[in-house]
Amino acid sequence: MANTQSMCTSFLGELMTATHNFGASPIRAATTADTFKAALYLASATLNASTTVYSTTGEVTGTNYTAGGVTVTNATAPTSTNSSTTAGVGYWTSSASLVYTTVTLSTAFDTVLIYNSTQSNKAVSVHTFGSQTITAGTFTLTMPSNTTTTALLRLATT
Amino acid sequence: MIVTTTKGEMDDSLLEKKEGSVDNDNESTTWVEYWLDGELVHRSAHVTLKKMPVLAGAETASF
Numbered sequence: 001m002a003n004t005q006s007m008c009t010s011f012l013g014e015l016m017t018a019t020h021n022f023g024a025s026p027i028r029a030a031t032t033a034d035t036f037k038a039a040l041y042l043a044s045a046t047l048n049a050s051t052t053v054y055s056t057t058g059e060v061t062g063t064n065y066t067a068g069g070v071t072v073t074n075a076t077a078p079t080s081t082n083s084s085t086t087a088g089v090g091y092w093t094s095s096a097s098l099v100y101t102t103v104t105l106s107t108a109f110d111t112v113l114i115y116n117s118t119q120s121n122k123a124v125s126v127h128t129f130g131s132q133t134i135t136a137g138t139f140t141l142t143m144p145s146n147t148t149t150t151a152l153l154r155l156a157t158t
Numbered sequence: 159m160i161v162t163t164t165k166g167e168m169d170d171s172l173l174e175k176k177e178g179s180v181d182n183d184n185e186s187t188t189w190v191e192y193w194l195d196g197e198l199v200h201r202s203a204h205v206t207l208k209k210m211p212v213l214a215g216a217e218t219a220s221f
Contacts, residue, residue, distance in 0.1 A: 137202030
């Protein structure tokens with residue numbers, strides 16, 4: 001047997017459940033999962049890794065679309081898996097598609113922002129896709145498979 | 159089939175249907191449009207995300 005320097009893979013999954021706290025943190029009102037939401041943004045907006053919080057700036061507007069978007073279904077807890085003795089992945093994917101029903105979004109949009117509405121709308125991730133418009137129709141955004149290589153959110157060590 | 163349109167619910171037999179798809183490394187997308195006398199009255203789209211950005215390269219300190 002030998003020891004191997006590594007970041008513990010369990011830690012990666014636990015980061016997603018706020019198990020560890022190295023600094024000041026918000027006071028959590030409950031031990032249940034936070035509520036996450038998904039808002040759509042115009043192709044002309046500027047969302048990227050620097051985005052820190054949900055904003056209506058650049059968000060789509062239109063018939064039957066509510067500012068802030070839809071609630072993300074979160075029925076599956078984050079998972080962490082070792083890929084070797086020195087590497088692993090913590091990952092999570094929402095458990096249902098995001099569906100915007102019978103909307104009219106006439107201006108092209110190409111981005112969805114996932115954010116934490118429980119924690120002051122703090123941003124989680126920005127995902128882009130080919131530009132779309134919707135006319136009296138439904139926009140469905142289906143999540144990737146919840147695996148170590150394709151999950152919506154992945155924290156990986158190498 | 160009844161389709162929701164900008165003119166209300168209509169039977170699709172009265173409409174011209176157009177469909178399309180895109181498939182690349184990032185997404186698989188399909189869309190359907192219904193047109194009435196040259197006017198777009200319905201468009202829906204279904205985007206399936208394939209692969210997301212990953213935070214990679216985290217490492218522990220060496221002593």
